[in-house]
Amino acid sequence: RTTLRWSSMDRSSSANLVYGTCSNRERDIFQRSDLQFPGPLAEGNPVRIPPDCFVHVMDTNKKIARVLLGPQNYTLLACEQVVFGPKKLIDLGDSWFCIIQNPVVKNGDTVEHDENGAVKLRFGATEVRKGRMAPFPLYPGEKLEGGLGHFTVVRAETGLVLRAKIDIVEDSLGLPTKRIANQEWLLPGPATYFPTDYVEIVRVLLAIVLVQGESLHLEAEQAHSDAEGVSRVVGEQWLYEREGPYIPLIGQKVIGKVVALQTNHLRALHLCAKRTFVDRFNKKRPAGSHWLLTAEDTDTYTPFPAYEAFMGFAHPTTLTHTPPSRHTRRLWALHTPP
Numbered sequence: 483r484t485t486l487r488w489s490s491m492d493r494s495s496s497a498n499l500v501y502g503t504c505s506n507r508e509r510d511i512f513q514r515s516d517l518q519f520p521g522p523l524a525e526g527n528p529v530r531i532p533p534d535c536f537v538h539v540m541d542t543n544k545k546i547a548r549v550l551l552g553p554q555n556y557t558l559l560a561c562e563q564v565v566f567g568p569k570k571l572i573d574l575g576d577s578w579f580c581i582i583q584n585p586v587v588k589n590g591d592t593v594e595h596d597e598n599g600a601v602k603l604r605f606g607a608t609e610v611r612k613g614r615m616a617p618f619p620l621y622p623g624e625k626l627e628g629g630l631g632h633f634t635v636v637r638a639e640t641g642l643v644l645r646a647k648i649d650i651v652e653d654s655l656g657l658p659t660k661r662i663a664n665q666e667w668l669l670p671g672p673a674t675y676f677p678t679d680y681v682e683i684v685r686v687l688l689a690i691v692l693v694q695g696e697s698l699h700l701e702a703e704q705a706h707s708d709a710e711g712v713s714r715v716v717g718e719q720w721l722y723e724r725e726g727p728y729i730p731l732i733g734q735k736v737i738g739k740v741v742a743l744q745t746n747h748l749r750a751l752h753l754c755a756k757r758t759f760v761d762r763f764n765k766k767r768p769a770g771s772h773w774l775l776t777a778e779d780t781d782t783y784t785p786f787p788a789y790e791a792f793m794g795f796a797h798p799t800t801l802t803h804t805p806p807s808r809h810t811r812r813l814w815a816l817h818t819p820p
Contacts, residue, residue, distance in 0.1 A: 528555040529564055536619035537567030546600045547622035571617035572626070577633050579612035579677055583625040593621065596687045610677045636671035639689035641729040644669055647680045654681070666732050689727035695742040698722040704733035719788040743783040743792065751775040752793040753784055759789040 490517040522565055531537055531552030540547040543561045550556055552568065572580060587594045587602040595600045603623045610635070611618075620626060634644050644654060646661040653659065654669050654676075661667070666684060669675060675683075687794065692698060700722055702714040709731065714720070724726060731738050744752055752774060767773065767790070773794055785792045 483615055511812065521702075527709055528557050530555050531568050531570075534570040534571050534617060536571060537569075538565050538622050539563070540565045540622075546598060546599065548599070548601075549619050549621055551619065562690075566622075572611075573617040574611065574613065574615055574630070575751075576614050578630050579610055579633060580630050581627040581677075582609045582611060582620075583607075583627050584623050585609035586621045586624060601680075608679055610678060610679050634675040634677070634683070636669060636673040636675055638672045638728045639691075640670075640671045641687040641689075642669040642675055642685060643667075643684040643732065644675075645682050645684045647682060650680050652678060652681060668729065668732050670729055688728050689729045690739075691727050692725050693720075695727055695782065696725075697736040697740045697742070698728060699787055700730070700739050700782075701735045702733060703735050706731065706733040708734070719786075721784060721786060723784065724800070737787075740784050740787060742784040744782050745775060745777045745780065746779050748797060750777075750796040750798075751785075752796045753785060754791045754793050756789055756791055761790070 522638050529537060529539075529550070531550055531554050533553040534747070535552040537550050538547045539550055539556070539558070541560050541561055542563060546567055551571075558564070579776065583603050584603045585607060587604060601621045603624065604619075605623075606809065609628065633820055636643065641665055645666045646663055649661070649665050651658050651660050655667075659667075669689070690698060698721065700708075700720055702716055702718045705713070707713050707726070708720075709722070712720075719737070745751055752772065753770045755769055758769045760766050763779070772793070802804075
């Protein structure tokens with residue numbers, strides 16, 4: 483029989499654990515295996531914990547596990563066995579974060595224990611640990627969810643839709659803001675999003691680019707203030723006419739783009755009111771009324787689809803004497819059904 487020295491599952495660690503004695507055949511089997519030794523360690527055998535590593539040692543009488551940090555050689559008692567590790571300490575860089583399930587309860591930097599010596603856990607909770615911090619172990623009961631991740635970089639002309647899991651006060655937009663459970667808000671780019679325990683990412687929005695002569699037809703799905711600070715009520719529709727990229731806010735529904743129409747001295751716009759409203763020239767248009775917009779009124783005009791319909795272009799009728807002379811008059815005629 484010979485002493486078995488077998489590497490742990492963490493292949494980044496060069497240390498071996500001494501698991502007692504076994505036959506030469508058993509030694510060859512475990513040296514070719516990727517599984518950890520299934521049995522408890524024998525009394526008096528040392529556990530070699532490398533630097534920047536940790537193990538969980540359980541007291542089999544009390545069924546309580548504790549953390550041992552390396553580097554050290556620890557001699558197990560008769561009632562102790564290694565149940566986890568050795569594993570590398572979790573080391574986060576400046577732009578890294580991780581999510582811990584069932585995190586331990588801390589009083590400042592001190593981990594709290596119950597009367598039996600077991601660490602206290604917040605079962606069912608999650609904790610986001612981020613940024614440059616000292617390497618730390620996982621305590622018994624804690625779990626690493628999804629591995630390590632980078633902070634989310636929100637590029638220009640994009641936005642993140644965030645949702646609060648519970649009532650919180652957060653500062654993703656730079657100022658402390660109170661959010662209620664299930665409330666959503668937009669984080670426009672360019673920005674860096676730092677994950678928190680009680681906020682989740684819903685989706686990523688891409689900006690809609692408006693060129694000259696284009697407008698965006700929007701509808702309010704909930705009461706809010708738009709990008710220009712105007713209060714909007716549910717069901718209200720309006721046109722956003724500013725050129726450049728635009729990311730719809732939370733509570734805004736994009737109906738579509740509207741292209742501006744041009745007028746000149748030989749072409750006018752024939753419009754019809756779908757409902758009674760006051761147009762941008764401060765003229766009241768009764769429902770069903772028809773009117774013309776000529777070059778004397780405006781060079782370009784964007785009909786508002788919610789209130790007015792574009793019926794087509796109207797062309798002038800030329801009235802002349804016989805024979806024609808240079809004194810020619812153009813009259814606009816609007817023909818409406820009787």
